[in-house]
Amino acid sequence: MSVYKVLKKLGTFLAMISVVFLISCATKQSNVADDPWNKMDLIVKSIPEVNFSNKTYNVKDYGAVSDGITFNTAAFEKAIKACTENGGGKVIVPNGKYLTGPIHLENNVNLHLEDDAEILFSTNSKDYPIVHTSFEGTELMNYSPLIYAKNKTNVAITGKGTLNGQANNSNWWPWSGGKGYGWEKGNPSQNDPKNREVLVDMAEKNVPVAERIFGEGRYLRPNFIEFFECNTVLIKDIKVINAPFWILHPIKSNNIIIDGVTVNSHGPNNDGCDPEYSQNLIIKNCVFNTGDDCIAIKSGRDADGRRVAIPSKNIIVQNCKMIDGHGGVVIGSEISAGVNNVFVENCVMDSPNLDRAIRIKTNSKRGGIIENVYVRNLEVGTVKECVLKLNMFYNVYGSQTGNFIPVIRNVSLENVKVKEAGKYGVWAEGYKESPVENITLKNVVIEKADSIYLLKNIKNFNFIDTYINKKKIESIKN
Structure with a gap:
């Protein structure tokens, strides 16, 4: 048999193999399209997981006191800063009660609560700085969420400890204007005309977010845990109670895993x-x-x-x-x-x-x-x-x-x-x-x-x- 004929037969054989391969690929793609649950499996496999250095930073080493009375905002800030500046790792909250203002997370930080650790968040609105956040689906400048991360990557909150917003014993819940949550006629609330209605009107008029400044005197409650424009996030095993408002709020964020979390909070808009x-x-x-x-x-x-x-x-x-x-x-x-x-x-x-x-x-x-x-x-x-x-x-x-x-x-x-x-x-x-x-x-x-x-x-x-x-x-x- 001539070389030409051998090559011709080989070419025909390879062409047949290619057709079989293309049909097989098309069938697999068709199966994915036909069964949406196959698409779900592909989504699950595509989501990256967090990965942290094995370094640890104990908040007590940065001045935290677990008596439920001492204000620990600065200690949390110092521990988180040291962690991120040294390549990341685990910021450990040992057993005990820790009173604090808002906690702002940074890149490559895993905030880890030991089993009997409880973080008690301040109920004084003046402890919460104004940040770029959201209220009921509208962006604004308002009180910082209790735990907040903005434009961060590879961030986590883990451990079996408790995050306690203490909103049931504060002004947060009454600000909703709900009589069942402690509001009484004559007291301020988010429903006053200068508050939520003004925000909605600003958005309708396309007022820039930086000019939608609320906070003190406007009575719009903060979210509890907010990851804003973040990528690759884990929230695992924590317990969350007594929230001021929405509890877990990933906004404009991608690749989030929330696993084994217990939420027990019966407040307004919780x-x-x-x-x-x-x-x-x-x-x-x-x-x-x-x-x-x-x-x-x-x-x-x-x-x-x-x-x-x-x-x-x-x-x-x-x-x-x-x-x-x-x-x-x-x-x-x-x-x-x-x-x-x-x-x-x-x-x-x-x-x-x-x-x-x-x-x-x-x-x-x-x-x-x-x-x-x-x-x-x-x-x-x-x-x-x-x-x-x-x-x-x-x-x-x-x-x-x-x-x-x-x-x-x-x-x-x-x-x-x-x-x-x-x-x-x-x-x-x-x-x-x-x-x-x-x-x-x-x-x-x-x-x-x-x-x-x-x-x-x-x-x-x-x-x-x-x-x-x-x-x-x-x-x-x-």
Whole structure:
């Protein structure tokens, strides 16, 4: 056989191998596209983990006193500064009680609380400097969060100790204006016209954030733990109690792991975890017992959210327990930049004081595109209102209508068992021009609900092997 013929046959063979390889790659890509849970696995594998030097810096060596009375702000600051300037490591908080003002973290620092360590945060607002932060989805200059990191990389809070905001014994909770939280008529609160309303108006007028200066006399409470524009963060095993406001708040941050955290705080707006404008985030093995939503995924309020225009996406919730709260896993209502690729699996939700299991809330003032939300393997005991609520008419602050019609689509619940669902199994309300669409409930069993569902302006609701009150539910295509 000539050399030419040999090469020709070899070329044909290699071409066939290439075709097989390309088909194999295409099949793998198709499988990822067809099964969103494969995409979740890829997201998990893509998130880098923190990595610290084995050096340690004990806060007591920098002057900290664990008597619950001595003010330790300077000691924490010195220990953190020494740690970061020497290449990073672990700042150790030994057993005992430590009173302090806000703690500002730095690059390559792991703030580690020993098992019986408790950090008590000052309840004097004057101890909190003004920093670039956020209040209810609107950026501003306001009180520093109790623990704060801005533009940092490779940062952590770990250990089985306790972070105590002491907000139940301070002005923080009454500032909410809630009578159930200590506010009395005639006392100041965030609801006074010169406070929250002014901030929202500034954002609508596109006033630069640096000029939105609040703080003393404006009564807008600080977040508890805020990672602002950070990358590669770990929050692990800590306990958090008595928060002034939102509790775990990654904002404009990427590559976050929250693992084994216990949140027990029943104050006003005490959301357990509020990822905002954030991407590539895992929340796993946590317990949430809260005064508001257990987990609430955000992306900015109204004009401010549209200005920032960073959707929250690639957010994974695994093996968590939700007790009291307005919702187990919630998306909204500060949602103007949109949310996509949310995965929730293997969670337990159960309390007569838990209003809903899964909830999406927005309106025509917020707008936003919320899509690709996947939920599987939930055990739900009792919820007060419904299992799944998808609402484009959320209204809690007076008139909340505008020209930004939201979109809710591609939501799936699979393998969900529920004992008591409250008023409805499913509650979904959309607009005629923007129906709630492409919703699937597969292998969902709700043993008891006052009514099967409330559905308005919906499209392509698929009920597959789904039973509510022992009745098999038929799909609605519209």
